[in-house]
Amino acid sequence: MPTERGFVETLGVGRAGLVEAAVLHGDGSRAIYTVADLDADPERFNERLSKFGILRDAMDRAEPVEIEFDRSDGFRPVESVKRLTRDALERPAETSVASGMVVGLSVSFEVNINPFGEASDRAMLALLTGTGVVNFVIRLQAPERHAAMAMVDIARDAQASGASVTVTFGTKNREVTQIARDDLAGASGQETEQFSAFVEEITHTPVSNLMLVAVTTAPEFVLEGNVVPLEGFTPELRNLAVVYNSPEYLLLQAALRNKLRVELMTLRPRERDDPDKQPDEPVGDEIPRNDVTGIARYAEAKPAAMSGDSKLRTEAMGKATRATYLLRGATLQHALCSASRPVWIEVNRRALDLGPDEECIEGLPSSDMRPQTIRELNLPYRAAWIGYGCFNHGVYRIQIATDRDVTVFVDGEEICLHRDKAGDTVFGHACLEGDHEIRIVFENWKCKAKFDMDVYRIR
Numbered sequence: 001m002p003t004e005r006g007f008v009e010t011l012g013v014g015r016a017g018l019v020e021a022a023v024l025h026g027d028g029s030r031a032i033y034t035v036a037d038l039d040a041d042p043e044r045f046n047e048r049l050s051k052f053g054i055l056r057d058a059m060d061r062a063e064p065v066e067i068e069f070d071r072s073d074g075f076r077p078v079e080s081v082k083r084l085t086r087d088a089l090e091r092p093a094e095t096s097v098a099s100g101m102v103v104g105l106s107v108s109f110e111v112n113i114n115p116f117g118e119a120s121d122r123a124m125l126a127l128l129t130g131t132g133v134v135n136f137v138i139r140l141q142a143p144e145r146h147a148a149m150a151m152v153d154i155a156r157d158a159q160a161s162g163a164s165v166t167v168t169f170g171t172k173n174r175e176v177t178q179i180a181r182d183d184l185a186g187a188s189g190q191e192t193e194q195f196s197a198f199v200e201e202i203t204h205t206p207v208s209n210l211m212l213v214a215v216t217t218a219p220e221f222v223l224e225g226n227v228v229p230l231e232g233f234t235p236e237l238r239n240l241a242v243v244y245n246s247p248e249y250l251l252l253q254a255a256l257r258n259k260l261r262v263e264l265m266t267l268r269p270r271e272r273d274d275p276d277k278q279p280d281e282p283v284g285d286e287i288p289r290n291d292v293t294g295i296a297r298y299a300e301a302k303p304a305a306m307s308g309d310s311k312l313r314t315e316a317m318g319k320a321t322r323a324t325y326l327l328r329g330a331t332l333q334h335a336l337c338s339a340s341r342p343v344w345i346e347v348n349r350r351a352l353d354l355g356p357d358e359e360c361i362e363g364l365p366s367s368d369m370r371p372q373t374i375r376e377l378n379l380p381y382r383a384a385w386i387g388y389g390c391f392n393h394g395v396y397r398i399q400i401a402t403d404r405d406v407t408v409f410v411d412g413e414e415i416c417l418h419r420d421k422a423g424d425t426v427f428g429h430a431c432l433e434g435d436h437e438i439r440i441v442f443e444n445w446k447c448k449a450k451f452d453m454d455v456y457r458i459r
Helices: 042-059 145-161 246-258 292-305 310-320 350-354
Strands: 003-013 018-026 030-035 065-069 078-083 093-109 121-131 133-137 164-170 176-181 194-202 211-216 237-243 263-268 324-333 345-348 380-399 407-411 417-419 423-444 452-457
Touching: 003 042, 003 324, 018 042, 030 042, 030 078, 042 078, 078 345, 093 133, 093 237, 093 350, 121 145, 121 164, 133 145, 133 176, 145 176, 164 237, 194 246, 194 324, 194 350, 211 263, 237 246, 246 324, 246 407, 263 423, 350 380, 380 407
Parallel strands: 237 324
Antiparallel strands: 003 018, 003 065, 018 030, 065 078, 093 121, 093 164, 121 133, 164 176, 194 211, 194 263, 211 237, 263 324, 345 380, 380 423, 380 452, 407 423, 417 423
């Protein structure tokens, strides 16, 4: 007997218990199939009622059916009927794990009746990983449909908040079997890089929900107290890929608006061998291998390519060849790194560490015929600590812990000092803004003496 596959469009019961089912075939044709005499012949009542139940359930669930029928007398009476599931029943044999930020989410279906069954509805999940934008498939008609829809809900919420997710997927067709929202998702084995920078501009890219942020690197602070070493530094312009409305993006937006400094933790994406090669086009369900650098290249080069200015096109292509970094974390700082402490440009403590005569006593005779310095003799002398710093506007306290007699000068003018009840700490205050010299002079300094100093803003 012939068989056909299709979807039940309509189902009705007429006189004498005649069931008529209108079925849409895989080739687009339609036909009417019948189940006769539901209320007759009690011996086969359960069989006919079961056929009717299968057709009804298939129509309600929009699932395909396979019908075996008889062509006698010009009708198509149903001899047997089968429901064909669109569920993903087979679990992937080999799985892998990927982490990233959700930059795209879509739901689609496909009507294609064939001997291998109907394809299930699915959701496409696009993640921004350390190697670029990668697509994954979520089967929406898996046996546990509530779990499949929960996966989509998790991905949607993560996209809205800019959070990272970790997915477990089959390596053959990248079907997601597990998804977990993880704001600190791993870096997939890639090493992170930390650097400080200032935000220059924010650009929207062709990839949904993905922003491109241009930053200029800044010299790092060393030691405690925000000390900047007097060494040459060449600023570098870098691109950052960040999800719109994520916590990192909001910090970068504030940094651009208020001209603040940021400390960034990034992953460097995979570089293309050919800078002029465009991102690969996806074919069917094939996963596009667009990397973040290609997205940045497209976003920066296309507007200039439309311009008639050759110089503008050249500059844009130069920008487009810059490496793009995937942002994994951000710390918002003040423009001078700290609103409560100065940035020390230079510190001079030569007199404290070496003494006043470190270059003058060579050849000086002594009892053991060896030159001796004031440090070796531990004799008292007048010494000074000098610091050149940049201050935010405010009232600063200069706090010094020492047992020596001390005088503090700000830009050459002595300030009033106060000693605590214990007698081992002195305080001085000054209203400062911009560049200033702090000079701390010790009258009876000895080379073995020590002192601790802290400068911070109290208002």
